[in-house]
Amino acid sequence: MKNYLQLNLSLLYWILIAPFTGQFFKITPIFRQMVFIGVRAAPMVALTAFSVGVTLAMQAAHSLQSLGAEMYIPDLVIITLLREMGPVLIAVIVIGRSGSAVAAELGTMKVSEEIEALEVMAINPVQYLVVPRFLAMMVMLPALTIFGNYIGILGGWAVCTFALDFNTAGYVLRALESADTWDLYSGMIKSVVFAWIIITISCNAGLNVEGGAEGVGQATTASVVQALLAMLVMNAVLTGIFFFSA
Amino acid sequence: MSTNGETIIKVDHLVRRFGARAVLDDISFNVHRGETLVIMGGSGCGKSTLLRHMIGSMTPTSGSVKLFGQEITGMTEREIERLRLRFGMLFQSGALLASLTVGENVALPLLQHTAKSPDEIEQIVKQKLEMVGLTGFEDLTPDEISGGMKKRVGLARALALDPELLFSDEPTSGLDPIMTAVVDELTLKLTHGSHMTAVVVSHDMTSAFRIATRMIMLGHGSIVAQGTPDEIQNSPNPEVQQFIHGRPDGPIPLNLSQDEHKDLQLVRPRPFLGGRFRFHHKHP
Secondary structure: OHHHHHHHHHHHHHHHHHHHHOOOOOOHHHHHHHHHHOHHHHHHHHHHHHHHHHHHHHHHHHHHHHHOOHHHHHHHHHHHHHHHHHHHHHHHHHHHHHHHHHHHHHHHHHHOOHHHHHHHOOOOHHHHHHHHHHHHHHHHHHHHHHHHHHHHHHHHHHHHHHOOOOOHHHHHHHHHHHOOHHHHHHHHHHHHHHHHHHHHHHHHHHHOOOOHHHHHHHHHHHHHHHHHHHHHHHHHHHHHHHHHOO | OOOOOOEEEEEEEEEEEEOOEEEEEEEEEEEEOOOEEEEEOOOOOOHHHHHHHHOOOOOOOEEEEEEOOEEOOOOOHHHHHHHHOOEEEEOOOOOOOOOOOHHHHHHHHHHHHOOOOHHHHHHHHHHHHHHOOOOOOOOOOHHHOOHHHHHHHHHHHHOOOOOOEEEEEOOOOOOOHHHHHHHHHHHHHHHHHOOOEEEEEOOOHHHHHHHOOEEEEEEOOEEEEEEOHHHHHOOOOHHHHHHHHOOOOOOOOOOOOOOHHHOHHHOOOOOOOOOOOOOOOOOO
């Protein structure tokens, strides 16, 4: 826990304070990490989001038809996606795919003395390794969330158009009418917070590996479990703050 | 011996404990400019721990370490970083960054700490790799080269900023005899020509006697012997003689575990391992 807080503080220092003392972070590694963390996760995110959109529409159809309220199916799909399913499920994908990879990579670097070598070369590991991953995650997770939201809405549209009595215009109009910008923004705020949680937990797990290959394995598992739990708890808290408090 | 030069490293009554066990117990020595100090000793005797105290990555339980006249124990990270620009370190495994190519690894300190143009950096990288006999390996990744090559790239990287002081952790283990000679030559050339100071941890006695101007032998956490290579060669101490000649039997215990060195007398070679003990045959 102490290590985790220290990592966060030193991360804030390198991002917010160090650039004003002339130690600006390099841009190229950030883009490299954005490709790795974000772009390569896009197909998985798309598949997940599409399945969720389809599932939501089918479940909504089942319940709402019995009430004779089919017209509200797009509302349900869109609001659920924007507020909850989008940010959470895409964070789950990114934890499993990118968070674990970051923890394993940094852990391997730790056990093979690479981190120590950086320190001896007077290169701060937080600045050199953590900052690019952090910034990449902070940009890419919200971006993936927006992308996933679109794909999920497309999934809902597929069910509504091909299996139910909606036409495209009807679906889009109904969706636009029901969702407001706050639904989107609340999901975006969530995904920014999740991005922070995921990348700091993964980096912290990796940088504190001890004891060879086995340690790397344990740290990777721990990073996934901790990031998932922290993310889900934080989601409940944020939903409480955004939608449940007076 | 250039012992009249400026003192580069001053280690004073250095003690490091892990729990109750003193891994380093009251170590004191000085290293002067242009010297090559070889630290030797059996596995687990505290050589690497000593090295890590000298580079500021471990903090001693008590005592002091001075680099270039500045006390490094209790220094802030920022202050240590400034000192680290003046020395290079070669790790036992080479410790190359696996995500970068060989050339990028050597260029890393230059990119991070100098304002040189890419062309200049490329030139320096070429030159450093040539020094360690790896011309034309710039674009390979560390996965594609052998362990010995990695070590030589590590050496090239350690020398990239033309350090005043070089720490090497077993620079020649895993190298073939010719490459060992090349690396030794390089160390000699740098210490004689450019007045670099070198601290080398080594098991390899041939190489150690070739490069050392002074030697320290560590055993169970303290200095067993120190002196010039000649003095070590002619040392009357049986532990030193056993170590430099690599004899299996002698006063050095075979298994050093947590508390055995409290009572060295108990840890003698087992009769079937050494020739000093005889089987006691019971005669009827």
